[in-house]
Amino acid sequence: MTRWIAARLGRAGFTLLLLISFTFFALMISADPALQILGPDAGPEAIAAFREKWNLDKPLWYRYLTYLNGVLHLDLGLSYRTGEPAIHMVLDRLPATLALMIPTAIVSLLIGVPAGIYAAYMHRTTADRVTMLLSVVGLAIPNFLVGILLMYFFSVRLGWLTPSGIVGWSSFIMPILTMATAEAGIFARFTRSAMIELLQHPMVETGMASGFSRWKVLFVHVLPNAALPLLTVAGLFMGSLIGGAVITENVFSWPGTGRLLVESVGARDFTVVQTTVLLIGSTMILANLAVDLSYLWIDPRLRDARQVARR
Structure with a gap:
């Protein structure tokens, strides 16, 4: 091990x-x-x-x-434009990006996983097809287009929400919905696929024969066994979430690292670009490493297999 x-x-x-x-x-x-x-x-x-x-x-x-x-030595150089340490400029923008990404991850999970479970439970019904159609549409529409449409309806037409910047809690609604649209679709599709395969397992019939309700069997026995494929998706989810943040921050003029990256590319401030890409890439690498290591904790079969191989 x-x-x-x-x-x-x-x-x-x-x-x-x-x-x-x-x-x-x-x-x-x-x-x-x-x-x-x-x-x-x-x-x-x-x-x-x-x-x-x-x-x-x-x-x-x-x-x-x-x-x-x-x-x-964590010395990533100075900005060509301002002369400030590039790492300080990036870290100053990081809280705004995290304030957007963390709620987006929560919303994506809260929408995508239950939708995938429901679609699997209603397999081959109209409800299943409609749920998967909505997830495909969410994946197919680019983030920038979703953001522009939301901005047009809720800011221009209705005047309910501020179209750009951070002026209060309501400023988070449209950027989070923009990013969560595609991410929730990803989780819904993968959750459905994993659950459908597991619903064919004999443990489902055993649980039903023991008197448990179908929903209890789904959440107590089937869903925990679907955690492994969902973890694999979580590693990819981090990359797509960061990529979506770069686009979304520029659509809504969000003062985060994604907007800083685009500004620095336009200004040819290569030191800041390198630092931002390094931060984004390191986050994705660490996320995938955490997923790999969590396999050993979630799936005991991997630990047992490696112990046998070592002997």
Whole structure:
């Protein structure tokens, strides 16, 4: 088991290194920050001074190793625009993003999982087909389109909600609904698939024969056994949630890390872009690592199998 955990940790570390390397080289090769920030009218002396100030006159391999050393010491560089530490700029925006993502995750689970259970219980009925149709529609419509439609109806037409920024609790309604639309559809579909397979298990007939109601069998016996495939979805859910946050924050002018990322890309502030991508990527890697490690806790068969293999 120790070797299995070490292998997962090593894979996560290697993935993080690939993320850091790809982001660094993709940004550095794509454009010259000095020309992009100073503009085409800047003189050679100004461009040379800018490059010297930010070590852009050094070889690419030297800058890469310097950046890796900074990452190890949590020194991710300074913003080209403001001169502030990039990590501080990202962390200042992080609470706004978390305030959006955490409620979205809760709403997605509260809608998606019960909808999937209901669809599985009503398998091959009109209710099942309607539930799955709604989940497919939620997945198919892009986040930005959902956000624009909500903004049009609730802000422009009805005037009930503020279209952008954070001015109170009501500002959270449309961004959360925008992101939860697709995420709830994902959970509904995967929950339904897992539950339908488990409903064919003999334990369901045994529970029913013992006098338990069908709903009690579903929630007490079937749903816990569906936790493993749902955990796999949870790892993917984190990635889609972060990607949706980037789009949603820009639609609703939400002052989070997603909007900061888009602003920094537009301003060619590569240091802030690298830091934001590193934070987002690290979150996704840690989420998938947590899912892998939780398998051992949820499914005893994995622990037993690895103990037998070790002997």
